[in-house]
Amino acid sequence: MxxxxxxxxxxxxxxxxxxxxxxxxxxxxxxxxxxxxxxxxxxxxxxxxxxxxxxxxxxxxxxxxxxxxxxxxxxxxxxxxxxxxxxxxxxxxxxxxxxxxxxxxxxxxxxxxxxxxxxxxxxxxxxxxxxxxxGFAPVTGSGVRIVVDNPDYAGPNEVVRDSDLALLVNGLWEAGAEAISINGQRLSGASAIRNSGEPIEVNSVGIAPPYTVIAIGDRRTLGADFVESRSGLRFLNLADQYGFTHEIDNVDDVRLGAAPSSFQRLRSATYLQRNPKTKGGEAP
Incomplete structure (x- = not known):
């Protein structure tokens, strides 16, 4: 097989x-x-x-x-x-x-x-x-310009003094001015207008006549309110009494510089901190 x-x-x-x-x-x-x-x-x-x-x-x-x-x-x-x-x-x-x-x-x-x-x-x-x-920041706006000068042949007691400019400035504040300068010196809460002998000093800087005071505010009412203010009336009475020349004009666009930064330093006062910082750097 x-x-x-x-x-x-x-x-x-x-x-x-x-x-x-x-x-x-x-x-x-x-x-x-x-x-x-x-x-x-x-x-x-x-x-x-x-x-x-x-x-x-x-x-x-x-x-x-x-x-x-x-x-x-x-x-x-x-x-x-x-x-x-x-x-x-x-x-x-x-x-x-x-x-x-x-x-x-x-x-x-x-x-x-x-x-x-x-x-x-x-x-x-x-x-x-x-x-x-x-007063420590530049500003711009409309307002009024007032030029004040001594009378011709003025005697020692007939010239514009620091107290006269102070009355003028106070009248402008009362009339609603928001920023004021005198001969380019911006006024702040620490500014002083005072005589140093015969010359006038503003912010410790001597200025000479004519004195140009510029105030920024509502120009429609600022000049009229100044004339009607208490300090403004006193200044106008003194001007008439001693023969100061003064001119008030409305201005459309002016720029005021800042006050000296050295005036921002506190010499005696201490800043009061109302809201202490919490952890994380945020105020409650």
Whole structure:
């Protein structure tokens, strides 16, 4: 009975090699038996075949062991790679959380900066307004100009004195003036008008006649209100009595400079802080 032939396309390689080697050995042995080969030579051929098969089996075993070792190495490398990937993913998550925290802190910082800028702008506006009212900031506007001069051939007791200019200035304040200067010297709360001998000093600066007094205010009413004010009436009476010349004109656009900054320093008084700062630099 003939053995079925091997399907070479589906048979495993190791089985195919072993089976074909054995079949060829059997064919050779059968042909030699037909030719009357001696039993001794048949045994030697059989031993050679067994040795070849043993060597081949050993090679297959070595290959299987090497493949198993390589598989273990591949598994270890794969596990190490997975651990590294997971570690990098953890670091990435930490960095993403840190970025989110920094973004929140940056948003809070920008909001605080915007609030600080608004408070700074408000403070500057208040400083400018206070500077204009107190005389320590330049101002511009419309108002009146009054020029006062000594009479011709005036004697020592017939010239304009510091008290006369003080009456003029007080009348303008009473009439609603918002800023006043005398011969370019801006008046402030610390300004003084006084005689130093015959010359008059304003802000410790000597001035000479004619004396030009400029007041910024509502020019529609400032001149009339000055004439009707108590101090204005007293000044006009003195002017008529001693013969001072005086002219009052409306002005459309004048600029008054600031009073000397040295007058802003407190010498004896101490600033009273009503709202002490709380932690964080903000007043309650």
């Amino acid at each position: 003939t053995e079925p032939s091997l399907d070479r396309a589906r048979t495993p390689l190791l089985t195919l090699i072993t089976q074909e080697a054995l079949d060829r050995d059997y064919q050779v042995a059968a042909s030699r038996r037909g030719d009357g080969e001696r039993p001794e030579r048949r045994r030697s051929y059989r031993g050679g075949v067994i040795a070849v098969i043993g060597v081949f089996a050993m090679l297959v075993t070595v290959a299987a062991v090497q493949t198993s070792q390589n598989a273990d190495v591949d598994d270890a490398s794969r596990a190490s790679l997975i651990d590294r990937v997971e570690a990098r993913q953890a670091v990435l998550r930490d960095n993403q959380d840190r970025i989110a925290q920094l973004r929140d802190a940056n948003a809070q910082g920008q909001e605080a900066l915007s609030s600080l800028n608004r408070r700074y702008a408000d403070a500057r506006a208040r400083v400018a307004a206070l500077g204009a009212l107190t």
